[in-house]
Amino acid sequence: AQAHQVDELPNYKGNNPINFHHYAGHIDLPSNGQKMFYWHVESQHSPENDPLVLWLNGGPGCSSLGGFFTEIGPFVVQRDLSVKLNQYTWARKTNLVFLESPAGVGFSQPVLNATDYNDEFTSDRAFEFLEQFTKAYPQFKNRDFYITGESYAGIYIPFLVEKMLQTPTTGLNLKGYAIGNPFTDAKIDGNAYVDYYYTHALISMESYNDIVDKCSDELSGCLFSTTNCSKPCHEAVVDSPITSDTPYLNPYYIYGDVCV
């Protein structure tokens, strides 16, 4: 494993020079040769002492570079494809590493056999990546380490935390994990959907009562597919604004504009 300093990024527009180092490239995994793409950004405070923080987007199948450029990384891409600095980057006081996981996502390669797309395999490969990462960047041996992410990382992260606790071979000192809007339990998270719509005045009391009456505990199966959904429940959901008004609402940000 080698560290790869990012060459000068094109179209950079900023009033101040970049005051941090960053590195990107592929790290090969010994077990099966997967080439995992990562982008590592050094802390703008004290890179030799600050903790290392891994960020994982969810999906499953979404790239952590999305989180890099639209949430917590040091750069933001503008309409003319220039980049500006993000003054709220989490690299302000921590060293960040964004991992595109599992293989097949973003620049990580190759696309795997379908049977390998599961959470045990994904967390094992992420763990293996961390072992190789600390070989490429040995300054992080014994460094405090945090795992962060969002959405389906609500599954990835507890798996990876368990793996690191059971097999402390990465050389990292796991201190904590932070997960935003974490998908955690299909039944509990799925059944909360209709309560959220009702309590935020997005569906009527009549629609809410109709769904509750006809869906019981099967709601999550009716929202995301019809595989485990009875006909009455399916009809109640489809007839409600939950599904009929989706072109006019961004359910991921109910007060936000819909990007057309």
Place this chain on the structure above:
Amino acid sequence: CTDRFTQDYLNLPQVKSAIHVEGKLTWTDCNSMIAERYNRTSSALPKYKGNLQTNVSALIYSGDADAVVNFIGTERWIGSTEGLGLKVKSKWSPWYGPDKQLAGYSQTYAGLTFKTVKGAGHMVPAIRPLHALYMFECFVYGQDACDSF
């Protein structure tokens, strides 16, 4: 629309060269083929039961304007008996950002802190960047760092 600009940017040949991507790989934000193939775990709760028995700290946060994986469900799997049933150590109370504005609400449990981020969607730092950064640094560095943010 920064996600669209990001996709165009990362597929510029000079950007791919700068970050050492070789060949004709095309970057997309999400790979729908993987999402369809993926054999999803229905619940991570069994993992929490072991993970919470250690000294590793946990922060769960929810942008309260996200309907998809919303804070109502999150609070249920943390505190209700159908979920982890964790005991409350510090009751639901507001928390404030460094701008002195209400940033959300917080409740602490044994081994885990749950915070909402007021007005944020699914991707919290995208909508509330200052409050998200403050929350993150307070989690990593503790109250002293919070106070001197």
